[in-house]
Amino acid sequence: MKMIDAAFAAITVLFGFWISIEGLSYGYLVSESRPGSGFFPFWVGVVIAVLGAINVFRSLAGLEQLSEAFEASGVARTAGLSLVMIVFLVVVPWLGMLLASGILILTSGLIIRPTKEFYFIARLLCLSVILPASAYIVLHLILGVRLIDGFLGF
Amino acid sequence: MLDSLLLLAHGVVNALSVELLLVVLIGVIGGLMVGALPGIGPSAGVAILMPIAIGFNGILAIAGLAAIYYGAMFGGAVTSILLGIPGDSSSVMTVLDGHAMAKKGQAGRALGLSVSASFVGGIIGILFLAILSVPISNIALEFGPVQMTALMVFALTLVSVLGGRNKYKGFLSLFIGFWLGMVGLDPIGGPVRYTFGSMHLFDGVDFTIIAVGLFGLSEIFMSFSETESERKQYTFRSLIPRITDMVKCRASLLSGSLIGSFVGTLPGAGATTATMLSYAYSKRTDRNPEEYGHGSLHGVASPEAANNAASYTAMIPLFTLGIPGSATTAVLLGGLIMIGIHPGPLLFVNHPEFVWTVFGTFWIGNIMLVFLSLLLIPFLASIASVRPVFLYPAVISVVIFGVYSIHFALFDVGIALASGVAGYIMLKLEYAPVPLVLGLVLGPMIEQNIRRTLIISEGGLSTFYTHPISLGFILLTVIVLLAPLGTAVGRRIKRNRQR
Numbered sequence: 001m002k003m004i005d006a007a008f009a010a011i012t013v014l015f016g017f018w019i020s021i022e023g024l025s026y027g028y029l030v031s032e033s034r035p036g037s038g039f040f041p042f043w044v045g046v047v048i049a050v051l052g053a054i055n056v057f058r059s060l061a062g063l064e065q066l067s068e069a070f071e072a073s074g075v076a077r078t079a080g081l082s083l084v085m086i087v088f089l090v091v092v093p094w095l096g097m098l099l100a101s102g103i104l105i106l107t108s109g110l111i112i113r114p115t116k117e118f119y120f121i122a123r124l125l126c127l128s129v130i131l132p133a134s135a136y137i138v139l140h141l142i143l144g145v146r147l148i149d150g151f152l153g154f
Numbered sequence: 155m156l157d158s159l160l161l162l163a164h165g166v167v168n169a170l171s172v173e174l175l176l177v178v179l180i181g182v183i184g185g186l187m188v189g190a191l192p193g194i195g196p197s198a199g200v201a202i203l204m205p206i207a208i209g210f211n212g213i214l215a216i217a218g219l220a221a222i223y224y225g226a227m228f229g230g231a232v233t234s235i236l237l238g239i240p241g242d243s244s245s246v247m248t249v250l251d252g253h254a255m256a257k258k259g260q261a262g263r264a265l266g267l268s269v270s271a272s273f274v275g276g277i278i279g280i281l282f283l284a285i286l287s288v289p290i291s292n293i294a295l296e297f298g299p300v301q302m303t304a305l306m307v308f309a310l311t312l313v314s315v316l317g318g319r320n321k322y323k324g325f326l327s328l329f330i331g332f333w334l335g336m337v338g339l340d341p342i343g344g345p346v347r348y349t350f351g352s353m354h355l356f357d358g359v360d361f362t363i364i365a366v367g368l369f370g371l372s373e374i375f376m377s378f379s380e381t382e383s384e385r386k387q388y389t390f391r392s393l394i395p396r397i398t399d400m401v402k403c404r405a406s407l408l409s410g411s412l413i414g415s416f417v418g419t420l421p422g423a424g425a426t427t428a429t430m431l432s433y434a435y436s437k438r439t440d441r442n443p444e445e446y447g448h449g450s451l452h453g454v455a456s457p458e459a460a461n462n463a464a465s466y467t468a469m470i471p472l473f474t475l476g477i478p479g480s481a482t483t484a485v486l487l488g489g490l491i492m493i494g495i496h497p498g499p500l501l502f503v504n505h506p507e508f509v510w511t512v513f514g515t516f517w518i519g520n521i522m523l524v525f526l527s528l529l530l531i532p533f534l535a536s537i538a539s540v541r542p543v544f545l546y547p548a549v550i551s552v553v554i555f556g557v558y559s560i561h562f563a564l565f566d567v568g569i570a571l572a573s574g575v576a577g578y579i580m581l582k583l584e585y586a587p588v589p590l591v592l593g594l595v596l597g598p599m600i601e602q603n604i605r606r607t608l609i610i611s612e613g614g615l616s617t618f619y620t621h622p623i624s625l626g627f628i629l630l631t632v633i634v635l636l637a638p639l640g641t642a643v644g645r646r647i648k649r650n651r652q653r
Contacts, residue, residue: 001583004583005583008579008583012326012330019333019348022348023347026340026343026345026347027343027345030343032613033608033609033612033613033614034605034608034609034613035604035605035608036343037340037342037343037344037345037347039605040332040336040601040604040605041333041336041347041348044329044332044333044336045333047325047329048326048329048330048333051322051323051325051326051329052326054322055320055322055323055326058320058322064320064584066582066583066584067584068581068582068584069582070582073378074375074376074378077375077378078375078378078575078578081374081375081550082571082574082575085550085554085567085571086568086571088554089564089567089568089571092564097554097555097558101551101554101555104547104550104551104554105547105548105550105551106547108546108547108550109543109544109546109547112378112542112543112546112547113543120543123544124544124547127544127547127548128547131547131548131551132551135551135555138187139555139559143559145558145559145562146562147555147558148564
C-alpha cells in the first residue's frame with residue numbers, strides 16, 4: 001500500500017504540473033491588475049503539485065499509515081462492475097436504455113455474487129425487468145424525460 | 155415584528171382552504187419523490203411541473219411550486235441516508251453520517267432525525283422569511299464580490315475540519331475540487347478550459363454528477379471489501395425514529411438553522427454552501443468531533459436543519475428584491491411573472507394578501523412534510539435491510555437514470571462512473587472526498603469574486619480591509635486558523651504549571 005500511495009501522490013504531482021502549464025495557455029494576466037483565465041488554474045496546479053510532493057515524501061518516509069488495503073477480490077469486482085458499466089454506455093445506442101439497463105442489472109448482480117442458483121437468478125431477472133419498467137413510468141411517462149430508444153423501439 | 159407574526163398567522167388561516175391544502179399536499183408529495191431521485195433536483199422538479207401548476211390561479215400555482223421545492227429538500231435526505239447517494243447537492247453532507255447510521259442498522263433513527271431537523275430548520279427559516287425579510291435583504295444587498303470572497307475564504311478554513319486525518323491529502327482533494335470547478339467556459343474571460351475538446355464539458359462539470367459517483371458508486375465499490383458478517387442486522391425497533399434524538403441535538407438544530415437561514419439569503423451561496431458550513435461548524439464546536447463521519451447524530455441534524463432553513467430564506471431576495479439567488483428560485487421567479495406577480499420591494503405593499511397566504515402555505519407544508527415523512531419512515535428504513543446483491547444493482551440503475559436525466563447525456567453517466575472509481579481509490583488511500591466537493595462548490599465562486607474584486611479595485615488588495623463585512627470575515631478566518639495554536643499553547647502552559 002505504501003508504494004501505491006506514493007505512486008498515486010506522484011501522479012498528482014504530474015497532474016499539478018499539467019494543470020499549471022495548461023493554465024498558462026489560457027492567459028496569466030490580461031493587464032497589470034487583471035488576472036487572466038489562466039491565473040487561478042496556474043496557482044491551483046502549483047499547490048496540487050506541492051501537496052502531491054509532500055504526500056510522496058510522507059508516504060516513502062513511512063509517516064502515513066493506511067488502515068485500508070486493496071484486496072484482490074474487491075478490486076476484481078470493482079473492475080468487473082466498471083467494465084460492465086462501460087459496456088452499457090457503448091451498447092445503449094443500439095439496445096436502448098431500458099433493455100441495456102436490464103442486462104446491466106442482471107450482470108451486476110452476478111458479478112457481486114457469482115452463482116448458478118436458480119431462485120437467485122430468477123429474482124435478479126425480476127429485478128432487471130421491474131426496475132427499468134419503473135424508470136420508464138416515473139421518468140418518461142410522469143416526468144417527461146426522453147430515454148434513448150434502441151433497435152426494438154424502446 | 156409582532157405585526158409580521160400577526161400577518162403570518164392571518165396567512166396561515168387563509169391557507170387553510172381545501173384547494174390550497176390539496177395543492178400543497180400534492181406539491182410536497184411530488185417534491186419528496188423528486189428530491190429522492192438523484193439527478194432530478196428541486197430546480198428540475200419545479201421546472202418540469204410548472205406547466206401544470208401555472209394552469210391554476212396565482213396563489214395555488216406558487217404554493218404548489220414552492221411545496222415541490224421544500225418537499226424536494228426533505229426528500230434529498232432519503233437516498234442520502236438509505237443508499238449513500240445524495241438526492242441533490244444540498245444533501246451531500248447528510249450522506250456522511252446519515253448513511254453511516256443506516257449501515258449500523260439505525261436507518262429509521264437517521265430518517266427520523268432528518269425529518270425533525272428539517273422541521274425545525276423550516277420553522278426558523280419561515281420565521282426569518284416572515285419577520286426579517288426586509289432587513290436581511292438589505293444586508294444581502296451589501297454582499298458584493300469583496301464580501302463574498304471573504305465569506306468563501308472563511309468557509310475554506312473549515313476544510314481543515316472536514317479534511318480527514320491527513321490534512322495534506324484533505325487540502326489536495328480541495329484543490330482538485332477547485333480544478334474541477336474550472337472546467338468549462340470561463341464566465342469572465344471567455345476561453346473554454348480543460349474540456350479536451352468535448353462539447354459536453356462546455357458548461358462545466360455538474361456537481362450532482364460528481365457527488366453521486368464519489369459518494370454513491372464508490373460506496374458500492376468499497377463494500378466489496380466487507381464480509382457478510384460485518385453488515386449489521388436490522389430489527390423492527392431500528393426502523394422507528396426517536397424523539398429523544400431531537401432533544402440531544404438541540405444545539406446543532408439551532409446552529410444549523412441559523413447558519414442555513416443566513417447563508418440561504420446570499421444570492422449564489424445556496425443551500426449546498428449552507429449545509430457544508432453548518433456541518434463544519436458543528437464538527438468544529440463539538441466535544442466529540444471524531445464521531446463525525448461515523449454516524450454522529452449531530453452530523454445529520456445540523457446539515458438537514460441548514461438545508462431546509464436555506465430553502466425558505468433563499469426566497470427572501472426573490473420576494474423582496476426580485477433577485478433569484480439560486481436555480482430553483484429563478485424558476486419560481488418565472489412562475490411568479492407568468493401569473494402576473496412582479497416580486498420586488500413593492501410586493502408586500504401591492505399584494506400583501508398573496509404574500510402572507512403563500513407564507514402561510516409554507517408553514518402548513520412544513521407540518522405536512524413531517525407527518526408524511528414519519529408515516530413513510532418504517533417502510534423507507536426497511537429498504538436499508540435489502541440484501542446488497544439486490545440493492546446495489548438497483549442503486550446503479552437509479553444512478554444511471556438519475557444522472558442521465560440531468561442533461562440527457564450518457565457522457566454524464568461516464569463522468570459519474572469515473573468519479574466512482576476515483577472515489578474508491580481516494581477512500582482506500584485516505585484522501586477525504588468531502589473537501590473535493592467543497593472545492594467544486596466554492597472554487598468557482600471564489601475565483602469569480604476575486605477576479606471581479608481585482609477588476610473593480612484595479613488590482614488593489616486593500617479593498618478587503620476597507621469593507622467592514624469583508625474585514626469581519628477576514629478576522630474570523632484568522633481567529634479560526636489561530637485558535638488551535640492558541641489552544642495548544644494554553645495546554646502547554648497549563649501542563650508546565652502542573653509540573
